[in-house]
Amino acid sequence: DIQMTQSPSSLSASVGDRVTITCRASQSIAFYLNWYQQKPGKAPKLLIYGASNLHSGVPSRFSGSGSGTDFTLTISDLQPEDFATYYCQQSYSAPPDTFGQGTKLEIK
Amino acid sequence: EVQLVESGGGLVQPGGSLRLSCAASGFTFSTYWMHWVRQAPGKGLVWVSRINADGSSIAYADSVKGRFTISRDNAKNTLSLQMNSLRAEDAAVYYCLRWEPGVAFDCWGQGTLVAVSS
Numbered sequence: 001d002i003q004m005t006q007s008p009s010s011l012s013a014s015v016g017d018r019v020t021i022t023c024r025a026s027q028s029i030a031f032y033l034n035w036y037q038q039k040p041g042k043a044p045k046l047l048i049y050g051a052s053n054l055h056s057g058v059p060s061r062f063s064g065s066g067s068g069t070d071f072t073l074t075i076s077d078l079q080p081e082d083f084a085t086y087y088c089q090q091s092y093s094a095p096p097d098t099f100g101q102g103t104k105l106e107i108k
Numbered sequence: 109e110v111q112l113v114e115s116g117g118g119l120v121q122p123g124g125s126l127r128l129s130c131a132a133s134g135f136t137f138s139t140y141w142m143h144w145v146r147q148a149p150g151k152g153l154v155w156v157s158r159i160n161a162d163g164s165s166i167a168y169a170d171s172v173k174g175r176f177t178i179s180r181d182n183a184k185n186t187l188s189l190q191m192n193s194l195r196a197e198d199a200a201v202y203y204c205l206r207w208e209p210g211v212a213f214d215c216w217g218q219g220t221l222v223a224v225s226s
Contacts, residue, residue, distance in 0.1 A: 034212035043203055043216040087153055091212060095167040099153040
């Protein structure tokens with residue numbers, strides 16, 4: 001199974017900051033990397049698919065990049081509603097569809 | 109509006125059974141692969157099972173293989189997960205998801221909580 005590792009596990013930032021979250025796959029997954037946002041008590045929501053494609057309705061301050069084994073999610077100009085937990089997920093080799101362990105973005 | 113609504117969660121004793129359901133609406137359910145993902149309290153997301161559009165291809169995580177059964181009724185737009193021989197480690201919120209080809213898990217239900225305790 002492909003393992004997904006996110007870093008950092010948690011992150012503190014302020015409104016207006018630019019933050020980057022990293023996801024690393026245990027083997028090459030080409031561009032088959034997706035990002036989700038989850039707020040407390042809610043279901044995750046798709047942000048980015050195919051490493052860099054913004055899902056419908058997602059603000060343009062979210063962006064994704066990478067290929068192979070290393071990927072990043074960048075949020076520019078952090079807004080109060082962006083404080084949440086973020087998960088990466090590989091869809092290159094499934095089943096199983098594996099997720100990263102999550103990165104909790106907190107307000108500084 | 110595309111919508112997935114889970115039901116059937118609750119408290120069950122170790123070794124017991126529970127059947128989760130997911131009602132789909134707002135899209136052509138019979139053309140989509142569907143999945144279950146779970147999340148233990150305070151933990152991350154873990155894939156559980158998936159079924160293809162016509163139900164002919166099914167897969168399970170090793171941790172639930174032989175105990176859980178996924179199924180679907182395309183006439184009723186319903187996805188199900190029969191969970192037998194439940195263990196403490198199966199306690200989680202269970203989400204029903206739609207897989208959009210070329211995209212990802214683009215629609216999630218609100219989740220249903222399964223608690224396993226004596």
